[in-house]
Amino acid sequence: MKNGGFIMKAQFSKVSGMVVLTAFALWGAGPASAQNTSPYRVEELSMPKGVAPEIGGLDFTPSGRLAVVTRRSGIWMWTPQSDPAKGEWKAFSSQTLHNPNGVLVVSDREMLVSQMPELTRIRDTNGDGEADEYVCVTPFNLSGAYHEVTAGPVPDGKGGYFVALNTASHSGFTFEHPRGQFSEVGRRGRNFSSVPYRGWVVRIDAQGRMEPWAKGFRSPNGIGMDASGRVWVTDNQGDFRSTNPLYHVEKGRFYGHPSSLVWDPEYVAVDPSRDPLKQPMAELDGARVPAAVAFPYGFSRSPAQPLLDTTGGKFGPFAGQMLVADAAAPRIIRVMLEEVGGVWQGACADFYSENGLRNGSNRLVFSPSGGELYVGQTMREWAGAMEGLQRIVYDGSKVFEVLQMRIRPGGFELVFTEPVDPGCAEQPEDFATETYWYEYASSYGGPEKEARREKPSAVRWSPDRRSVFLGFDAMSAQRVYRVTVSGARSGGRDLGHSMLAYTVNRLPR
């Protein structure tokens, strides 16, 4: 991939057509100027012939080999090379698991893989490099609908694991003989939970005993853990989901999609035939935990795995933040979180989009060195998505982005990774802002409601030009603030990604 960041700059800048023309003229005439070069680039990894490169899980072994769990062509190992075309691929398993969609490597000879019917411990017991034992740790019930995939496992810190279980979709059938107790009430719905514990995040202890842990999920295709052991789950826009959310998940709480409630003993204790789809919306709304981040639909079409940046700066300045893969857009999103009044909320921005990145990113893992992010793609369910394996490589140079967006009394503070040149981005017009909210509704997806443009009433730069306070009159909670930064430059270089969307659950005091 050549000049990727440069092309993107020409596309996204709010400059006039004349400047775009000039930029392309330069590109055609010679090498791109250094100030427009992106510090990140995409590289393609080629899996062996005959392997469908549809990725359900990525992890590294303790000895630094990349384990690639494909959704229909086995599990493969590769030792990272600086040249992505080099190095030998070796099959750890040639078996076709049932839509495996998550992996946790235990050792060079053992890994846990979640597939539709179970969490499976896969081991190479004789050390020949190929797995020979497939132990069922915990079975999962299946209705027969194609949509009941898993996300995880992620370790719970106590020897067990968290796994997220998708609901079924009304585009699929249920079987005459499903695996698990069948609920007719749970079978109703656009996305539904006809067998336990569809639409739940479950905790599986070291002995394989499963505990239904948190409920109200629809299509949670991403689960991750932050540095403090908090569980984060992404879900997908659809019924009861106006847009794509990121949730901070805690035991026993309800996350808004009602179908899973039929497997909640406390819920059905009131009345065994109680139908959550018939419960008044206001009651469900009052019981649910709102999203920490409501991704604008244009930002994220189908969020997948959230991955904490544990590289300590080896992958750029975003240590401690989360990156989120998008399975229906050529994009990886960055999330900036904070706790306000005991509630999690925050902003999202593009981390990397287009410029060689394939549409369909599902699973992520950092290389042991931290300088590379491996990205596995899947095309399941999504027109336009593709399959494949890529990596995003950081070249170590300066990154110019908004590092943090924080809410402050009466406004927001944007912190930049580099000092911003004097004389630019100083006017309220340079921080064009739209605000809107999302209704909690049963229908499939929902609009940005009561969208309105707002102009910051104050723009105050810090003396070191690293942060700016944007004042807003009469801010409201339960709204998303989407800010587009124009004209911010550092050493003459444009900001990498200019749009940020902050979900305000609580206003700070």
Place this chain on the structure above:
Amino acid sequence: MVSRSLPRRRPVDALLFRGLLGLAAAASPLAAQTPDSAANPGNIPKTAQPNPGKKGVQNPKPATLKLTVQVVPNLIRFDTKRFDVSAGGLVEVTLKNGCIVPHNIVFLDKEAEPGVIAGVNAMGVEGMSRNYVPEVPGILAASKLLQPKGGETVKFKAPMEPGDYLFLCTFPGHWFTMRGTMRVRPVGEPLTPPDREKIKDNSVPDALKESGISHLPSGTWEKPLVLRSFLPDPGLGDEFFAHHGVGKDAVKYDPNTRLDVMAKEKDPATGQWVEKPVKIPSLAGVAAPVAVSFGKDFSFAWDTTECRLLYAWRGGFLDMNPYWGKEPGGVRPKVYLPGVVGQLVYLASGPAPVRAPGNPGPAFEGYRMTASGPEFFYRLGERRITERVVPRRSGSFEWEVEADGSGIDLVLAERDRAVAKVGKTGGTGWRVEIQDRVESVRKAGADPSDPAGKDKPAQKAE
């Protein structure tokens, strides 16, 4: 025509693609005044002709502006962020939908956006058939909802009042990113070229196409293939599924109303039309089996819920196209169970043959790979059972059961006794030789609602 006397210029977009000539284009005042490309390759405004004979050009006739706006494939945005037009001028915008989902282009009056969006949202599912163009004030012009590869030219007169006017796609949700500005300039002011991106050749490698994957997988005699998937139920019978749930046909549900979807049906008894819920039939499938292929000569499937042999067949393995999508990347059909390729030679039925005292249910523990295929482990209460299927190239195959501990019984189903020869293993178990028999199949993988090619279900999958 004046246009003939002027030197012909390359269209702006052609220059964009060629790069090297871009500077010349940018420097050309003519290029800067000509927003269009393909429709007007000479870049000469067709109705606005420079009028060098008269003093000044304060009040020339407004131009017809021809412009092609493209949808950037798969990215839910227009390639054009802004274009200029003279006040009161005629506009001919051709929308080309190179995307994979439907789009339209709708031009709005100033301040009209909130009302239009509210109008679209109010249309609900009806919107699709009405191009998502609501009957509300403030719409200057609108295309139809264009399917992928579709195109349409919208002609209208630009507003007289200069300023910025919004255009967007009103397919629900698309307006967040599919929007641009029509800048109406006072008559006589030069128009700057459109601000638009070059549509890139989205040249990300198609790794799937290059992989040569087959959706007709197969193992070999030397290296059997283990594959886990849903499988069709060719007629195992209710007794087989003793430890499964009991599924039921479902009722179609509408997420907008939160009600069941009703359809009018003629009551055969009374001849009256009555409203009835639309049924979704359940499917004859097995949820969590393991299928094993030894190549064309032998395949079998074993169920991890009932922990017993499901069926065996010869002549092929599985057609995964329905479940994985038609290779190399197509969508899956409505009934998505894999197909069994070949002839069934054994089909289980009746209650489970391996029984422990007190009849505890089975609990699958996993399997271990051996040179001759997987060895399955499960528990019946405290007792651990090991099973494996030993293939033979023709005529018969063997099924071995090893019991860890005493008290385990082997009780074959009535119809299996005719084909089974039961012997003992060296340990505490049985070796059962099963003769091939041609098994008839209950519409394996077929639409259960459609046993005779009629009586189609009333609802359609998305």
